[in-house]
Amino acid sequence: MTKRIAVIAGDGIGTEVVPEGLRALDAACKRFDIDLEYQHFDFACCDYYLQHGQMMPDDWFDQLKDFDALFYGAVGWPEKVPDHISLWGSILQFRRAFDQYINLRPCKLLPGIKSPLADRTAGEIDFYVVRENTEGEYSSIGGRMYEGTEREIAIQETVMSRAGIDRVLKYAFDLAQSRPRKKLTSATKSNGISITMPYWDERVKAMAEQYADVDVDQYHIDILTANFVMHPDWFDVVVASNLFGDILSDLGPACTGTIAVAPSANINPDGNFPSMFEPVHGSAPDIAGKGIANPIGQIWSGAMMLDHLGHADAGKAILDAIEAVLAEADPKVMTPDIRGQGTTETLGRAITERIAG
Numbered sequence: 634m635t636k637r638i639a640v641i642a643g644d645g646i647g648t649e650v651v652p653e654g655l656r657a658l659d660a661a662c663k664r665f666d667i668d669l670e671y672q673h674f675d676f677a678c679c680d681y682y683l684q685h686g687q688m689m690p691d692d693w694f695d696q697l698k699d700f701d702a703l704f705y706g707a708v709g710w711p712e713k714v715p716d717h718i719s720l721w722g723s724i725l726q727f728r729r730a731f732d733q734y735i736n737l738r739p740c741k742l743l744p745g746i747k748s749p750l751a752d753r754t755a756g757e758i759d760f761y762v763v764r765e766n767t768e769g770e771y772s773s774i775g776g777r778m779y780e781g782t783e784r785e786i787a788i789q790e791t792v793m794s795r796a797g798i799d800r801v802l803k804y805a806f807d808l809a810q811s812r813p814r815k816k817l818t819s820a821t822k823s824n825g826i827s828i829t830m831p832y833w834d835e836r837v838k839a840m841a842e843q844y845a846d847v848d849v850d851q852y853h854i855d856i857l858t859a860n861f862v863m864h865p866d867w868f869d870v871v872v873a874s875n876l877f878g879d880i881l882s883d884l885g886p887a888c889t890g891t892i893a894v895a896p897s898a899n900i901n902p903d904g905n906f907p908s909m910f911e912p913v914h915g916s917a918p919d920i921a922g923k924g925i926a927n928p929i930g931q932i933w934s935g936a937m938m939l940d941h942l943g944h945a946d947a948g949k950a951i952l953d954a955i956e957a958v959l960a961e962a963d964p965k966v967m968t969p970d971i972r973g974q975g976t977t978e979t980l981g982r983a984i985t986e987r988i989a990g
């Protein structure tokens with residue numbers, strides 16, 4: 634059966650890595666006899682905003698809601714549009730409107746990539762950050778008062794609902810239970826954030842009672858970030874609120890050598906709206922237009938998309954190809970962030986050739 638994919642390249646290097654993501658997807662689809670149909674959209678990027686005064690057309694929800702998945706590059710170009718406008722007008726809308734309440738972000742030290750942490754080799758860092766993706770610190774409740782005066786105040790409320798916490802915890806516990814180590818770490822800050830975070834801890838404790846075989850621990854976010862650097866091998870599944878998960882899912886991949894390889898799956902497990910697949914990184918204005926962006930985060934996001942669409946074998950073939958090409962570490966093929974002199978295209982094509990077999 635044909636699966637319909639909405640493709641949104643977005644801004645900056647999004648427009649450079651998405652074609653490599655599609656190239657790899659095409660090769661995997663050919664090899665595994667999968668039928669994907671792409672439809673490209675030119676909105677949810679800053680140029681659209683400059684032309685139309687908004688990031689998306691009024692009917693964006695209806696245009697996108699029936700797709701099987703969204704394949705997104707990156708969005709944001711602060712010199713053109715303030716970030717809070719471009720991001721709240723696009724990706725954050727998708728996550729909330731399509732109820733993509735899980736943001737699944739693998740952190741894996743891949744072969745051929747040097748970790749900035751001394752003596753860490755491939756296989757030693759291999760965990761997931763499960764980020765709550767629709768509420769928490771990313772709430773639209775709040776406002777500014779007394780603007781322009783000495784008494785100016787900005788307030789933004791954190792929202793933690795029982796249903797919102799429980800559903801992300803359930804996903805994270807299920808994931809931990811399915812993995813050999815069966816270990817779950819909760820990111821908290823209940824010593825300082827005295828209402829929402831103790832509530833989060835309470836829900837973790839309640840959920841843990843249903844998962845006797847999962848080994849549960851928790852750390853305050855400050856020491857947790859330190860432990861990501863000092864002991865990344867301790868972690869298996871790390872569950873976190875929206876903001877903590879955002880921070881951990883840049884820090885984790887940084888420990889694996891480059892944030893550019895990190896993928897993400899914004900999942901709506903209920904399946905009533907499309908899930909969205911995009912790299913963890915942003916539009917990288919500093920290197921955009923040079924053709925040197927590493928496409929692996931985008932390509933691996935495509936692998937997660939195939940997995941989500943029921944083609945785990947094709948998803949695995951993409952990840953295997955990524956690992957094989959990285960293990961060879963040909964400097965002519967690798968992008969500069971992983972110590973090569975290659976381009977987005979040389980690396981993308983090498984991976985695609987490997988997928989094709």
Ligand code: NAD
Binds near residue numbers: 913917
């Ligand atoms: P960024 O991830 O775009 O870039 C951070 C650093 O990492 C830069 O030095 C960049 O060159 C490098 N980098 C990122 N991706 C790379 C890749 N594929 N290959 C090689 N190097 C790569 O983060 P930023 O600079 O904080 O944000 C830039 C813009 O992107 C902002 O507008 C921000 O809001 C937006 N942003 C969007 C997303 C998203 O679309 N999901 C995520 C993060 C940031």
Ligand code: IPM
Binds near residue numbers: 709725915
């Ligand atoms: C990410 C990004 C977004 C987030 C930004 C761009 C709003 O950093 O996907 O991690 O904070 O979720």
Ligand code: MN
Binds near residue numbers: 879880913
């Ligand atoms: Mn982020």
